[in-house]
Amino acid sequence: MNSFLYLYKTTTKNKLKKAMRRPVSYLYLLLIIGYVVLIFGTFGGMAKDLGVNTPDGLAALLTVFAFFIIPANMISYCRKKGLIFTRSDVHLLFPAPVNPKHVLLYAQVKQVIFNFLIGVFLVVAGCLWFEVTIWRMLLYFLFAQLIENVLEGSIMLILYGSEKLTQTMLNGIRVVMYACISLFFIIGLILLATKGFSIDSIMGYLSSQWVQMVPLIGWNIAVIHLIIVAPTVVNVICSALYLISAVVLFGVAYKMECSGEYYEDAIKFAEDYAVAREKGKKGQMAFIGKKEKFQKANVVYKGHYAKALFYRQLLEYKKNKFFIFGINSIICVGAVVLIYFMGTDPDLATSPYRPFLIPGILAYICFIFSGYPTKWSKEMNSPYTYLIPDTAFHKLWYATQIEHVRSIIDGALFAIPAAIIIKVTPVQAALSILIYICLQASKLYGTVMMESLLGSILGNTAKLLFRMLLMGVLIGFGVLGAVLGTLWFNIEIGYLFMIIIVAVMTFVFMLVAAGAFEKMEAVD
Amino acid sequence: MLEIKGLTKRYGKTLAVDNVQLFVPDGQIGILLGPNGAGKSTIIKSVAGLLRYQGVVAIQNMSSKTIEAKKVFAYVPEIPAMYDALTVREHMEFIKRAYGITGSEQETDALLERFELLDKQDKLGNELSKGMMQKVSICCALIVKPQVILLDEPMVGLDPAAIKELKKVVLELKAQNVTVLISTHMLEMVKDLWDIMYVMDNGKVVGTYSKEEVGEGDIEELFFKVTGNEEMPQASNQ
Numbered sequence: 001m002n003s004f005l006y007l008y009k010t011t012t013k014n015k016l017k018k019a020m021r022r023p024v025s026y027l028y029l030l031l032i033i034g035y036v037v038l039i040f041g042t043f044g045g046m047a048k049d050l051g052v053n054t055p056d057g058l059a060a061l062l063t064v065f066a067f068f069i070i071p072a073n074m075i076s077y078c079r080k081k082g083l084i085f086t087r088s089d090v091h092l093l094f095p096a097p098v099n100p101k102h103v104l105l106y107a108q109v110k111q112v113i114f115n116f117l118i119g120v121f122l123v124v125a126g127c128l129w130f131e132v133t134i135w136r137m138l139l140y141f142l143f144a145q146l147i148e149n150v151l152e153g154s155i156m157l158i159l160y161g162s163e164k165l166t167q168t169m170l171n172g173i174r175v176v177m178y179a180c181i182s183l184f185f186i187i188g189l190i191l192l193a194t195k196g197f198s199i200d201s202i203m204g205y206l207s208s209q210w211v212q213m214v215p216l217i218g219w220n221i222a223v224i225h226l227i228i229v230a231p232t233v234v235n236v237i238c239s240a241l242y243l244i245s246a247v248v249l250f251g252v253a254y255k256m257e258c259s260g261e262y263y264e265d266a267i268k269f270a271e272d273y274a275v276a277r278e279k280g281k282k283g284q285m286a287f288i289g290k291k292e293k294f295q296k297a298n299v300v301y302k303g304h305y306a307k308a309l310f311y312r313q314l315l316e317y318k319k320n321k322f323f324i325f326g327i328n329s330i331i332c333v334g335a336v337v338l339i340y341f342m343g344t345d346p347d348l349a350t351s352p353y354r355p356f357l358i359p360g361i362l363a364y365i366c367f368i369f370s371g372y373p374t375k376w377s378k379e380m381n382s383p384y385t386y387l388i389p390d391t392a393f394h395k396l397w398y399a400t401q402i403e404h405v406r407s408i409i410d411g412a413l414f415a416i417p418a419a420i421i422i423k424v425t426p427v428q429a430a431l432s433i434l435i436y437i438c439l440q441a442s443k444l445y446g447t448v449m450m451e452s453l454l455g456s457i458l459g460n461t462a463k464l465l466f467r468m469l470l471m472g473v474l475i476g477f478g479v480l481g482a483v484l485g486t487l488w489f490n491i492e493i494g495y496l497f498m499i500i501i502v503a504v505m506t507f508v509f510m511l512v513a514a515g516a517f518e519k520m521e522a523v524d
Numbered sequence: 525m526l527e528i529k530g531l532t533k534r535y536g537k538t539l540a541v542d543n544v545q546l547f548v549p550d551g552q553i554g555i556l557l558g559p560n561g562a563g564k565s566t567i568i569k570s571v572a573g574l575l576r577y578q579g580v581v582a583i584q585n586m587s588s589k590t591i592e593a594k595k596v597f598a599y600v601p602e603i604p605a606m607y608d609a610l611t612v613r614e615h616m617e618f619i620k621r622a623y624g625i626t627g628s629e630q631e632t633d634a635l636l637e638r639f640e641l642l643d644k645q646d647k648l649g650n651e652l653s654k655g656m657m658q659k660v661s662i663c664c665a666l667i668v669k670p671q672v673i674l675l676d677e678p679m680v681g682l683d684p685a686a687i688k689e690l691k692k693v694v695l696e697l698k699a700q701n702v703t704v705l706i707s708t709h710m711l712e713m714v715k716d717l718w719d720i721m722y723v724m725d726n727g728k729v730v731g732t733y734s735k736e737e738v739g740e741g742d743i744e745e746l747f748f749k750v751t752g753n754e755e756m757p758q759a760s761n762q
Contacts, residue, residue, distance in 0.1 A: 003622035010618070011609040014648065018609070087605030088649065092615070092664065095572045096622040097594035259589040264575045 003098065004106045024462065044129040051199050058130035059228045060206035062122075063221045067184045070217045071177035073152065077159035078170040078177075080265035081288075083107035087274050090267050100260035101253075104161055105153065112149055119144050132228055140227045147246050148220070154249035161258040180217060187211075209234040216245060294319040306390035306398040313375045313402050324406050331369055332414035335361055336421075339414075343421040355491050356482075358418050358432040359498070362411065363478070366439040367471050376400045376444070380451065380516060392517040396448065396510065399517070403444055404437060411436035431495035438502040439475070445509035446470045452516035478502045525549050526571065526672050526703050531579035533566050540566045541577070542727045548720055550671075551701040553694060555714050557747055558724030564707040565602060567724075568676045571705075572599040583672050595623060598670035602677040602707075604661035606649030612636070612660050613645040619664045627667060635663045638689060655681045662690060672703040679713045691717060711744045718743075725751045 019025040047053040052060065076082030085093075085107055093103060119141045126132040126140070159170065188205055195201040205211070212222040212234055222238030269288070276288045297318035301311045317324045339361065348354055379385045379399040388395060411433040419429035450463055450470075478498040486494030528546040532539070541563040548554035556564045570577045573589055586593035606615060616632045619625075636642045639659040644652070652660065658681045665673060675694075679687050694717055697704055708714055721743065723731035731750040738746065 003618060006621050007607070007610075007618055010614050011607060014609040014611070014614075018648075086607070087603075088607045090574065091601050091605040091661070092607070092619065093622070094574055095594065095597070095599045096619070097591045097624070098622055099591070260573055261576050263573065267574060 003096070004102065004109075007106075008109070028461075040128070043125070047129045052203070053129055053131060055126075055130055055132045055136075055228050056203055056207060058122075058126050058132060059221075059225050060203050062224045062228075063206040063211065066220050066224070067211075067217060068181065070220060071180050074155060074159065075174050075177045077156050078174045080160055080262055081269050082156065083160065083266070083269075084110070084273055085266045085270040087270055090263075090270050094260070094263050094267070100258045100262070101157055101161055101256075103260075104157055104258075104262075108153055108156055111152075115149060116145060126228070136228055140224070143223060143227060147223075147243065150250055151216075151242075151246040154246070154253040157253040157258070158249065158256060160262055161253075162256055163258060163261050164256075180214060184211070212238050216242070219245065293321065295321065306388055306394035308388070308398075309379060309385065309395065310398040310401045313399075316375060317402065324402065324409065326406070328365070328369070328406070328410045329413055331365055332410045335365065335414050336417045339418045340421055348422065354422060355424050355428055357422060358415055358424065358429065359435045359482075359495065361418075362414065362432060362436040363439055363475050365414075366436070366443055367468065367475060376403060376448075377451075380448075385517065392514040393511075395517040396445075396514045400441075400444055400448075404441060407437045407440040408433065411440075427492055428495065431492060431499065434499050435478075435495065435502070438499055438506055439471075439478075442474055442502055442506040442509060443467070443471055445506055445513045446474075448513035448516050449509045452513055452519075474502060474505055477505070525582075525584060526554070526705055527580070527582040527585075528567070528571065529580040529582075531567065531570060531577055531581065533563075533570055533575060533577045540727050541570070544579075544724075544727075544729050546722055546729065548703050548705055550703055551698055552719040553698055553704040553706065553717050554720045554722065555718040556705060556707040556722050556724060557709065557711065557743075559709065559751065562724040563727040564709075564724055565676055566727075568599075568601075568674050568705075568707050571674055572597075572601075596671040598665035598668045598673045600658075600661050600665045600673070600675045600678050602680065604654070604657040606652060606657050606660060608648065608650040610649050611646050612641055612652070612656075615649065615660055615664055616667055619667055623668050625668065627669075632667065635666055638693075639663055639686060655683060655686070658682055659686055662693075666693065670702060673697060673705070675704070675706045677708055677710075678706065679708065679710055687713065711747060715743055721746075723747055723750045 044053070047057060051057075073082055083104065089103075089107075093106075122144075123134075123137045123141050126137040127134050159165070159173070187210075188202075191205045192201060195204070207225060207229070209232070212218045212225065214221075219238045219242035222235040223242050225232070226235040226239045272288045297315060299311050299315040299318060301308060303311070339357070342348060342357070348357075376399045379395075385395060385399070415429045415432045415436070419426065419432075447463075447467060450466060454463070454466070478501050481497035481501040482494040484494075485497030526546070526548045528544055531541055531544040531546075533541040544563075544567060546554070546556075546567070556567065558564050566575065569575045571581050571583075571588055573594065581588040583593040583597050588594075588597070607618075610618060613632065613636070616635070620627055620632075633642065636645055639662065641656070641659055641663065644656060647656075649657075658678070662675075662678065665675075678690060682690065691713075694704055694706070698719075706714055706717070719735050721731075721733045721738075722729050723733075723746075731746075733746065
């Protein structure tokens, strides 16, 4: 364990030293402090408004967490995916003469530290917002840090490290866990359907004795009720069963033999995790261990040089299961549902703002949803892009052309049904789609421009904030143009003013962004 | 000594290694040759205890999975990976603690100097180039003072000076009665080193040769003769 302690101590010390040298760390620290203050300022009032600012309220909240977190953790341990190992662990730690069970505990420590911080937060929250006495919260803290961690650690060691549990057995445990979560949901729904939706009925369900009788998960909830609320016959018995389980499972985990057969699964997960992390750092969407499946497709290249980028992307999209439809398409369809319900509001028909609803929602989608970099960003990571004998402007245009097609489709997916629902003219609907295309294009070229100018200076969060600021300014000017156009002429001219303003700014972004396709600095 | 008996490894339905037998005595240098996908790395990873397998792997007559066997065993993987927040020297310190070694700082210095890392000792893992990582990886393996050492494509990424140094180190280890197994497809790099050669193809050992048997014969020619593969070790020209 001496080596693990050294590893933790040294990495933490070095990370802190490195963070303290970066001015942005202090900015993040300020943001975190501000966020915590904000939570403490608002959550108490929210709990009071909902009528859950009592020990029962806290117990109900912890019950919900227990019913999802415990089975979810067990499912991931069964799949040997709950613990994060790095490639360096695989290289330096796995072949070393250390007990494989200690290696598992080393990975679990990150979880324990997180639990400790949550525990501290809960002690403060319990006393401040839920009117729980301090001794009860301290007792709960001790229970969570000692008994709960021991039980969780033992379960993790058994499920992850046991070489006697077959895959069939592990699959069985997973099924039981899924069944537990489903049952918890179904019983809740039945109770809500029969007793009606109210805070009282939810609280009644979450503190019901039936819930506390479910092995392990329910027993954990029983201890929570025993400590935070008050003793009952059921929660005392179930708490005793929980303690016995902790002792027995600890004994089993302690005596269990483990020669490190799980290393193979851990290596696979470490590799998938590293790949997902690298993708995440580049701002791409990443799912751990999910491999994309492609279907067969072909494309006829109609042109040379930078045009080849467009046709290659088209080929890749044709191989995709969902072609060019992506998250933005789902968001646009979701927005149609939203506008359908808004359309039922009788005040909307007479509202002077009705024609601005569609472009307003589309602008909101552009502003709020960051949109993951798609195939165009990969072009910037490929050395072949820079070697194509064409101008940087052409490369930028053809690398991003398909994104404009996607904007037309996504915009139409929302604007056409929305126009029918809230009864605006086809011209206004078409202009709304144009606004959406311009806004998405400006976001796209704004991002490339930022990568070109600040890519090596800013981190992902700073880039996101900067892009939101840029979009905010752009939309602000666009809205100003729309308002003035509407006041001076009519709504359609207002729309056109917005389109012209956004298009001009987008073109400026585009000219600056083209520089990114001249320098090969984005390539890893 | 390193002994492998009946090693079989499947990835799902794919048979990666099929009933492999292999023996490298104390103080001998074994080389594992084969084209890409022959199963070399799977064997190395199995010996290092990183994979589940069928069969027996013994290090100094102990099961390779035991802590005692791991104490006398070192492994240099094909692709090194360092802890982002540990410096070069801290990596060495961590390894010494993980292997329970009470080696002096002078030993660490000597190894770092030998692989031209002394001036890089305070660099963090995420600041190292691939070649430097490979050097640190070799230093971490050597600080253990192993009785059996496995090197998976150790020359890849190293500069000429480091390759020369590594060859010298391997011969010194042999002189110290250490068992060495090198997996490679760079035939040119190992032609002066080997005592026993195992040629692999499609997950099987298709040829076993000793230095005495082959004498001064060309191992490249021998390799092609056994595998019937004319394309493989172009890497020897790299």
